[in-house]
Amino acid sequence: MTTNRPKVEDLHLVNLTKSFDDFKAVDNLTLTIPAGSFFALLGPSGCGKTTTLRMVAGLEEPTSGQIKLGSEDITSFPPYKRWVNTVFQSYALFPHLSIYENVAFGLRRQKSADIDKQVKAMLELVELTTLAQRKPQQLSGGQQQRVAVARALINEPDVLLLDEPLGALDLKLRRQMQLELKRIQIEVGITFVHVTHDQEEAMTMADTVAVMNEGRIEQMGAPLTIYEKPRTAFVANFLGQSNLFEGTVAGVEGDELAVKVKDTVIYVPLNSTEIRSGRIVLGVRPEKVKIVDQGKTGLPKNQIQGSIHNTAFVGVSTQYEVLSSWGQEISAFEQNVDPSDLGRPGQLVTLAWEPRHSFVLDPDEDLTAGLDTTWDE
Amino acid sequence: MSIVQESIPVKIKVKKNKTAYYLILPGIGWLVLFFLVPFFTLLATSLQKPAGTTPDDGYLPALRFSNYSSALSEYYPQFFRSFVFSGIATVVCLLLAYPIAYYMATKATKYRNLMLVLIVAPFFASYLLRTNAWKTILSGDSFVVSILNSLNLLPDGRILNTPIAVIAGLVYTFLPFMILPLYASLEKIDIRLIEAAGDLYASPRQSFLNVVWPLSLPGVVSGTLLTFIPASGDYINAELLGSINDKMIGNVIQSQFIDLRNYPTASALSFTFMALILVLVYLYISRAGTDELV
Ligand SMILES: Nc1ncnc2c1ncn2[C@@H]1O[C@H](COP(=O)(O)OP(=O)(O)OP(=O)(O)O)[C@@H](O)[C@H]1O
Ligand SMILES: [Mg+2]
Numbered sequence: 001m002t003t004n005r006p007k008v009e010d011l012h013l014v015n016l017t018k019s020f021d022d023f024k025a026v027d028n029l030t031l032t033i034p035a036g037s038f039f040a041l042l043g044p045s046g047c048g049k050t051t052t053l054r055m056v057a058g059l060e061e062p063t064s065g066q067i068k069l070g071s072e073d074i075t076s077f078p079p080y081k082r083w084v085n086t087v088f089q090s091y092a093l094f095p096h097l098s099i100y101e102n103v104a105f106g107l108r109r110q111k112s113a114d115i116d117k118q119v120k121a122m123l124e125l126v127e128l129t130t131l132a133q134r135k136p137q138q139l140s141g142g143q144q145q146r147v148a149v150a151r152a153l154i155n156e157p158d159v160l161l162l163d164e165p166l167g168a169l170d171l172k173l174r175r176q177m178q179l180e181l182k183r184i185q186i187e188v189g190i191t192f193v194h195v196t197h198d199q200e201e202a203m204t205m206a207d208t209v210a211v212m213n214e215g216r217i218e219q220m221g222a223p224l225t226i227y228e229k230p231r232t233a234f235v236a237n238f239l240g241q242s243n244l245f246e247g248t249v250a251g252v253e254g255d256e257l258a259v260k261v262k263d264t265v266i267y268v269p270l271n272s273t274e275i276r277s278g279r280i281v282l283g284v285r286p287e288k289v290k291i292v293d294q295g296k297t298g299l300p301k302n303q304i305q306g307s308i309h310n311t312a313f314v315g316v317s318t319q320y321e322v323l324s325s326w327g328q329e330i331s332a333f334e335q336n337v338d339p340s341d342l343g344r345p346g347q348l349v350t351l352a353w354e355p356r357h358s359f360v361l362d363p364d365e366d367l368t369a370g371l372d373t374t375w376d377e
Numbered sequence: 378m379s380i381v382q383e384s385i386p387v388k389i390k391v392k393k394n395k396t397a398y399y400l401i402l403p404g405i406g407w408l409v410l411f412f413l414v415p416f417f418t419l420l421a422t423s424l425q426k427p428a429g430t431t432p433d434d435g436y437l438p439a440l441r442f443s444n445y446s447s448a449l450s451e452y453y454p455q456f457f458r459s460f461v462f463s464g465i466a467t468v469v470c471l472l473l474a475y476p477i478a479y480y481m482a483t484k485a486t487k488y489r490n491l492m493l494v495l496i497v498a499p500f501f502a503s504y505l506l507r508t509n510a511w512k513t514i515l516s517g518d519s520f521v522v523s524i525l526n527s528l529n530l531l532p533d534g535r536i537l538n539t540p541i542a543v544i545a546g547l548v549y550t551f552l553p554f555m556i557l558p559l560y561a562s563l564e565k566i567d568i569r570l571i572e573a574a575g576d577l578y579a580s581p582r583q584s585f586l587n588v589v590w591p592l593s594l595p596g597v598v599s600g601t602l603l604t605f606i607p608a609s610g611d612y613i614n615a616e617l618l619g620s621i622n623d624k625m626i627g628n629v630i631q632s633q634f635i636d637l638r639n640y641p642t643a644s645a646l647s648f649t650f651m652a653l654i655l656v657l658v659y660l661y662i663s664r665a666g667t668d669e670l671v
Contacts, residue, residue, distance in 0.1 A: 057576055058575075058576075059572050059575070059576070078575070079572070079575040079576050080575050080576075080577075080578045080579055080580055080583075084576075085576055085577065086573070086576045088569060088572075088573060090567075090569055092567065092569040092570050092572070092573040093573075094570060094573070094574075094588060095570075095592070096591045096592055105574070105577050105579075105587070106577035106578050109577060109578040109579045109580075109583055109587075110578050151577065152576075152577075155577070155578070
């Protein structure tokens with residue numbers, strides 16, 4: 001590697017926009033990815049993830065906006081002059097070169113010293129030493145994927161871009177590769193920008209997850225925060241399942257906000273929102289909701305009465321669909337610790353959860369966003 | 378405890394499907410009739426001796442190997458010239474065809490089919506007619522020659538009846554045979570490989586040298602063979618566009634066969650030419666390293 005290079009830098013995207021004709025694939029994106037972090041860009045198909053990565057790599061020219069590494073504006077740099085490397089979704093390994101030469105490709109172009117030593121060390125890291133002389137088409141999907149990672153990583157870029165590199169793998173290999181990528185990232189300390197539409201993958205691997213929708217970032221934060229406290233209906237629905245309620249603020253009671261939802265009052269912690277009056281949208285994750293026979297006592301404070309509509313046994317848990325008194329379908333997941341006799345459709349039940357498990361969405365949310373692909377503007 | 382499963386040898390009688398063999402029979406018949414039979418007839422003819430003093434007396438079966446040595450010692454300049462002319466034509470074809478094929482394969486999405494049609498369009502006109510047209514184009518009073526002359530680019534002040542005319546004719550005739558295989562192999566190259574090369578610090582020039590060129594080698598090899606082999610056996614271009622000093626081996630064989638009716642010499646020349654081409658092609662392919670060609 002060239003020695004006179006500055007340390008790994010933060011990646012800044014500033015008001016980045018990419019339009020194809022009059023369609024905005026990436027819409028005024030501004031974000032900073034700290035050096036050395038594992039950043040996941042998560043979103044449904046067609047939301048602009050690949051386009052964003054391609055702009056960072058220099059393979060696509062932004063319509064407007066800037067890309068900066070540290071303080072240096074690299075927006076107009078050609079791909080081969082950026083300290084950024086990509087692991088392509090299709091791997092794009094060179095079919096005429098051996099694994100060894102594929103991995104050495106970037107170093108040879110830069111005329112680095114010690115190429116042989118570096119390539120061997122890199123092949124060691126991804127456990128491909130024995131396959132060095134093979135051609136890419138003689139490798140399995142998982143092995144090719146590791147070559148693609150090694151080929152990019154060996155250049156020690158400031159930023160490594162990974163465009164759904166695990167998309168083509170089966171579930172088991174995928175889990176294995178997720179752990180391996182995470183291990184490699186920690187070992188080399190390079191910024192990883194990992195694109196995926198698998199929310200579980202994003203949450204297990206990343207320090208920071210950005211949820212993208214229609215060319216914009218909906219929410220960004222640590223996986224736990226973003227899951228526990230989604231701010232938009234899209235994030236709440238796209239990351240796992242959510243029960244969302246629309247209501248009006250009834251008043252402040254201690255450190256909780258009382259919200260009237262139809263004939264019920266639901267409480268949320270005061271510090272989870274700025275809203276003190278008027279319309280409010282709140283939600284709760286199904287696994288936080290307890291389901292019990294009506295009339296039980298000692299339950300959490302938030303309670304909704306209803307009747308079982310549907311149950312589905314999925315091994316580790318049972319999923320209930322409960323109809324509230326005002327006809328809304330609410331889901332609750334229960335661990336199968338002791339098999340219960342709950343489950344007759346029509347059986348009357350109480351749903352209950354702690355106020356601190358409620359989250360509040362930004363106002364004016366369309367409650368169905370992220371439930372399925374939106375095809376209208 | 379384990380149950381040891383005995384492996385029972387099962388004999389399944391596979392009924393051999395002979396359809397494939399029947400299907401290649403017509404092809405084999407064709408080759409036997411129109412390749413092997415003439416091949417051996419030609420071989421026999423090349424060793425015959427004259428029955429009398431003129432061609433009218435006919436020829437007798439013999440093993441006259443001197444036919445070969447005398448043909449070769451008399452006509453080696455034409456052999457040599459054939460390979461030089463067609464070698465130059467092949468290189469020029471490659472230089473002209475590569476950018477065209479590259480453009481068609483990567484950029485010209487809209488006009489690709491139109492360009493393909495235009496490239497094969499000349500085949501709709503007769504070969505002889507086309508070469509005769511070149512005679513007009515290159516003749517002394519044509520605008521091409523006047524322009525080149527006014528720029529003082531022609532040492533002899535003419536093109537027709539020079540080696541340049543013959544080579545230009547060969548290039549024109551065989552250019553499509555170079556473009557089409559090149560296009561076919563360039564078109565197969567995944568654009569993402571070129572993007573990947575750029576991503577891995579290869580400048581456009583390095584991307585070409587390290588990715589595009591090696592991946593297009595199958596097209597380069599087949600294109601050069603498809604150009605070189607027929608071009609070195611060609612005689613129409615040398616006949617119509619060249620002078621008496623630009624004759625190629627095809628012209629010699631043609632005049633020995635048709636004009637002089639010296640069948641043994643003509644056959645010996647044909648055989649020698651065939652053998653030389655085979656040797657050259659073999660050397661070329663083993664140099665190009667076919668197993669490197671994906
Ligand atoms: N070259 C192009 N010309 C026109 N539209 C394009 C082009 N490339 C992408 N788009 C459009 O831009 C939008 C974003 O595409 P992009 O490839 O970034 O999606 P993505 O988030 O990577 O999706 P996926 O998860 O399916 O890979 C899509 O609607 C796509 O149709
Ligand atoms: Mg994509």
